Amino acid sequence: MTSEHVLLTPAEMGRADALAVASGIQSFKLMEAAGNAVAELVAERYPDGQVLILCGPGNNGGDGFVAAKKLKELGREVRVALFGDRERLAGDAAFFADLWNGPIQAARPDGLRGAKVLVDALLGAGLDREIEGGLAELIEAVNGLRVPIVAVDVPSGIDGTSGQVRGVAIKADVSVTFFRLKPGHLLLPGRQQCGEVVLAEIGIPDSVLGDIRPNLNRNNPDLWQLPRLEADGHKFTRGHCVVMSGGPLQTGASRMTATAALRTGAGLVTLAGAHSSLLIQANHVTAIMLKPVDGAASLQLLLHDQRINTVVIGPAAGLGEATKANVLAVLASQVATVLDADALTSFKDSPEALFSAIKARPQRAVVMTPHEGEFERLFGKVDGSKVDRARSAALRSGAIVVLKGSDTVVAAPDGHAVINDNAPAILGTAGSGDVLAGIIAGLLAQGMKGFDAACAGVWIHGETGNLWGGPGLIAEDLPGLIPDVLAELTE
Numbered sequence: 001m002t003s004e005h006v007l008l009t010p011a012e013m014g015r016a017d018a019l020a021v022a023s024g025i026q027s028f029k030l031m032e033a034a035g036n037a038v039a040e041l042v043a044e045r046y047p048d049g050q051v052l053i054l055c056g057p058g059n060n061g062g063d064g065f066v067a068a069k070k071l072k073e074l075g076r077e078v079r080v081a082l083f084g085d086r087e088r089l090a091g092d093a094a095f096f097a098d099l100w101n102g103p104i105q106a107a108r109p110d111g112l113r114g115a116k117v118l119v120d121a122l123l124g125a126g127l128d129r130e131i132e133g134g135l136a137e138l139i140e141a142v143n144g145l146r147v148p149i150v151a152v153d154v155p156s157g158i159d160g161t162s163g164q165v166r167g168v169a170i171k172a173d174v175s176v177t178f179f180r181l182k183p184g185h186l187l188l189p190g191r192q193q194c195g196e197v198v199l200a201e202i203g204i205p206d207s208v209l210g211d212i213r214p215n216l217n218r219n220n221p222d223l224w225q226l227p228r229l230e231a232d233g234h235k236f237t238r239g240h241c242v243v244m245s246g247g248p249l250q251t252g253a254s255r256m257t258a259t260a261a262l263r264t265g266a267g268l269v270t271l272a273g274a275h276s277s278l279l280i281q282a283n284h285v286t287a288i289m290l291k292p293v294d295g296a297a298s299l300q301l302l303l304h305d306q307r308i309n310t311v312v313i314g315p316a317a318g319l320g321e322a323t324k325a326n327v328l329a330v331l332a333s334q335v336a337t338v339l340d341a342d343a344l345t346s347f348k349d350s351p352e353a354l355f356s357a358i359k360a361r362p363q364r365a366v367v368m369t370p371h372e373g374e375f376e377r378l379f380g381k382v383d384g385s386k387v388d389r390a391r392s393a394a395l396r397s398g399a400i401v402v403l404k405g406s407d408t409v410v411a412a413p414d415g416h417a418v419i420n421d422n423a424p425a426i427l428g429t430a431g432s433g434d435v436l437a438g439i440i441a442g443l444l445a446q447g448m449k450g451f452d453a454a455c456a457g458v459w460i461h462g463e464t465g466n467l468w469g470g471p472g473l474i475a476e477d478l479p480g481l482i483p484d485v486l487a488e489l490t491e
């Protein structure tokens with residue numbers, strides 16, 4: 001697997017830096033490469049007019065001094081403004097500040113006018129507290145200018161680990177980061193503050209990753225492999241997925257789930273539920289089969305059929321004891337399971353009962369797909385970044401956790417995680433999550449491992465939204481777009 005999609009926290013990036021230096025690379029060379037990359041981007045994208053470079057008190061500011069020197073060498077008019085004391089600059093930052101032979105003014109809100117482009121080299125990986133006072137005023141003034149902003153590493157004020165705004169943050173047009181992206185470039189609201197993210201090589205060898213052993217990636221098709229069709233296969237080798245139907249007036253959600261599972265390639269898909277519900281379902285489905293199930297005991301009996309290898313329960317399943325009993329019946333069997341919506345919320349008062357049923361069979365895949373509300377009902381308030389929260393929920397529950405949103409995070413109990421960033425906002429429409437549950441189930445039915453199926457499912461779901469492309473999307477449109485996405489992925 002390539003390491004290109006690895007995400008490094010600022011702390012891990014610090015280790016990458018230290019390991020590179022320990023291997024004999026001079027640290028000032030890294031800073032020089034970083035600053036030059038910023039200067040080159042500015043020169044290329046914004047070729048005219050004065051450049052104002054705002055430098056902060058640490059190494060992010062050091063990158064700014066390098067960029068200033070380079071841009072001046074390229075013939076640009078450059079102005080440098082420092083937030084902090086010149087005397088307190090240290091190490092490589094002080095070295096490059098000395099090499100800057102132009103004036104250094106104090107960075108103040110009233111000294112920003114006249115530039116055609118602004119470089120934000122105030123704070124990067126060293127941000128460790130809320131921004132207040134004079135620096136907050138400066139950042140607010142910068143955001144009020146109508147000038148393009150290029151951020152060095154991350155927009156100042158964005159926490160590179162969590163993507164959170166620490167008090168106030170620069171709103172950049174482009175962010176140039178180094179070696180590998182950071183989680184804060186992809187997690188909200190950081191992603192929106194970054195603008196376009198450009199990655200620059202600065203001479204850190206990939207081999208340092210062997211020591212750091214990062215376990216967070218940007219979701220991407222390189223990370224997983226879709227099931228392959230075998231020439232001698234048949235519908236049962238492609239898996240049989242059962243989707244639990246909602247009540248007679250709530251059949252739509254499970255039907256979209258079932259359709260998505262079938263479109264994703266499950267060999268057979270059956271909607272199971274009360275006879276009264278299936279009479280409604282029967283008006284709408286053709287290739288999808290129907291199986292009356294009357295309570296947990298009869299569901300358990302159905303699952304004795306060894307060919308059924310995947311179950312989805314949750315979409316409009318109904319809240320309460322009946323759904324709880326059905327979930328526990330499913331988890332008592334060997335099938336791969338997708339737990340969504342009501343299947344999660346039904347356990348809000350007894351989450352440990354759910355988690356111990358999941359953990360009782362650790363070798364079988366269980367994927368949970370909560371949105372933030374469902375997540376909080378099941379896991380309570382959990383501290384940390386979205387990645388931290390998904391990881392701790394996966395560890396606590398024993399399930400693969402897909403914490404949905406526009407920056408969906410998938411995490412496994414062993415700590416492996418991805419952040420997904422291909423999903424367009426048009427996916428925020430009723431029933432979209434039901435389709436996601438079906439896509440993941442369709443992949444599980446075909447034998448994909450839980451974490452891979454979850455990551456691939458989230459990606460495919462995002463791409464269906466991108467294929468639709470514009471306004472007017474409703475969830476029913478999504479399953480029909482899955483074949484095109486799969487075709488692109490298997491090209």
Ligand SMILES: NC(=O)C1=CN([C@@H]2O[C@H](COP(=O)(O)OP(=O)(O)OC[C@H]3O[C@@H](n4cnc5c(N)ncnc54)[C@H](OP(=O)(O)O)[C@@H]3O)[C@@H](O)[C@H]2O)[C@@H](O)CC1
Nearest residue numbers: 017031057058059060123124125126127128129130131153
């Ligand atoms: N690692 C690498 O491989 C490479 C890293 N490189 C670059 O180094 C950058 C990291 O540099 P860094 O560690 O010096 O931190 P940086 O972001 O400059 O901030 C530290 C300063 O900010 C201050 N400060 C913090 N929070 C604050 C707040 N809320 N409000 C006010 N002040 C606050 C803090 O002050 P103090 O706590 O001392 O009062 C300290 O002085 C990284 O982003 C990249 O651009 C490149 O050169 C290429 C190689």
Ligand SMILES: Nc1ncnc2c1ncn2[C@@H]1O[C@H](COP(=O)(O)OP(=O)(O)O)[C@@H](O)[C@H]1O
Nearest residue numbers: 404405406423424425427428430431432433434
């Ligand atoms: N702004 C957004 N950008 C990208 N994806 C989104 C956005 N809002 C929602 N989604 C995605 O749409 C789906 C919505 O699921 P969910 O909230 O469970 O809705 P429903 O229960 O109606 O199906 C999730 O996969 C989520 O990640």
Ligand SMILES: [K+]
Nearest residue numbers: 123152154156
């Ligand atoms: K910055």
